Amino acid sequence: NAGVTQTPKFQVLKTGQSMTLQCAQDMNHNSMYWYRQDPGMGLRLIYYSASEGTTDKGEVPNGYNVSRLNKREFSLRLESAAPSQTSVYFCASRPETLTGSSGNTIYFGEGSWLTVV
Amino acid sequence: AQSVTQLGSHVSVSEGALVLLRCNYSSSVPPYLFWYVQYPNQGLQLLLKYTTGATLVKGINGFEAEFKKSETSFHLTKPSAHMSDAAEYFCAVRDSGAGSYQLTFGKGTKLSVIP
Numbered sequence: 558n559a560g561v562t563q564t565p566k567f568q569v570l571k572t573g574q575s576m577t578l579q580c581a582q583d584m585n586h587n588s589m590y591w592y593r594q595d596p597g598m599g600l601r602l603i604y605y606s607a608s609e610g611t612t613d614k615g616e617v618p619n620g621y622n623v624s625r626l627n628k629r630e631f632s633l634r635l636e637s638a639a640p641s642q643t644s645v646y647f648c649a650s651r652p653e654t655l656t657g658s659s660g661n662t663i664y665f666g667e668g669s670w671l672t673v674v
Numbered sequence: 675a676q677s678v679t680q681l682g683s684h685v686s687v688s689e690g691a692l693v694l695l696r697c698n699y700s701s702s703v704p705p706y707l708f709w710y711v712q713y714p715n716q717g718l719q720l721l722l723k724y725t726t727g728a729t730l731v732k733g734i735n736g737f738e739a740e741f742k743k744s745e746t747s748f749h750l751t752k753p754s755a756h757m758s759d760a761a762e763y764f765c766a767v768r769d770s771g772a773g774s775y776q777l778t779f780g781k782g783t784k785l786s787v788i789p
Contacts, residue, residue, distance in 0.1 A: 561717075590777075597683065599764060599781035600718075615776065647717060663708075663777055665717040 559583050561666035563648050569672045570638045578633040578669050580648030588651045589631035590615075590663070591623060593644040600647065606631055638673045645670050676701040676767050680780035688788045693737075693752040695783050697765035700746060707748040708766040708777070709739055718764065724748065735759070760787045 561582045570576055582589065587608050592600040592615075602615030606625040620642060622634045631650075635642055648666040681696040699705055706725050710718040722733025729741040735758075739750045748765060765780040 592779075597781060600779040602776055602778075605776065662720050662723065665710075665719075667717045668715075 561648055561650055561664050563666035563669050565669060567670045569674060571674060572639060574638050575636050578646055580632060580666060581630045582650040584650060586650035586652050590649040591633045592647045592649065594647060595644050640673045643671060643673045676778050678765050678767050678778055678780035680765050680783050682783055684784045686786040686788055687755045689757055690754050693755045693759065695750040695763050697748045697780060698746055699748060699767040701767055706768045707741060709750050710764045710766060712762045755787045757787050757789065760785055
């Protein structure tokens with residue numbers, strides 16, 4: 558009963574390095590999300606994917622790219638990491654359908670702590 | 675555009691006292707409202723949600739919240755605080771319209787419980 562799984566849990570990067578955060582969900586959900594959490598800022602949406610094959614920008618997309626590899630997996634890539642991207646990253650998913658709208662619960666992963674030095 | 679305001683970034687209560695965490699929202703259409711809890715170094719866990727129907731919503735761990743449309747509020751309460759309630763709490767809102775996928779979070783309220 559894994560739910561939403563993120564890897565890695567902790568990562569330290571040097572400025573300019575690239576890396577990919579992986580996320581997979583086993584609940585057959587359509588929508589997937591990447592948030593970042595910073596002290597005093599709450600959670601801010603980076604990108605989301607309403608369904609397999611589609612992605613859209615959220616509130617803070619600059620410096621990131623995403624790939625919805627299949628229905629299960631939604632990865633977040635930092636092409637050239639900057640200290641401002643030091644944060645905790647959360648992947649999330651929800652059952653949401655393309656045309657429907659509901660108050661379905663959004664399920665979060667355990668988080669990935671990223672430090673850029 | 676929707677937004678969420680949580681009044682008070684830090685709230686301290688004594689063990690056994692009433693917990694009240696405030697949340698006000700703005701939304702152009704009827705909202706769906708959520709409260710999440712985050713324990714240290716963990717992800718977010720759903721406490722409760724309001725979608726339609728009864729405006730007083732009961733959640734896990736003895737928490738409840740009341741949707742007040744006239745006040746655009748969704749405050750979280752618990753009659754008697756327990757040490758294990760110490761965590762950060764996030765209010766979130768989502769438009770109920772079709773095709774609305776984004777969930778907007780407040781900045782969070784850190785709850786401390788004093789023995």
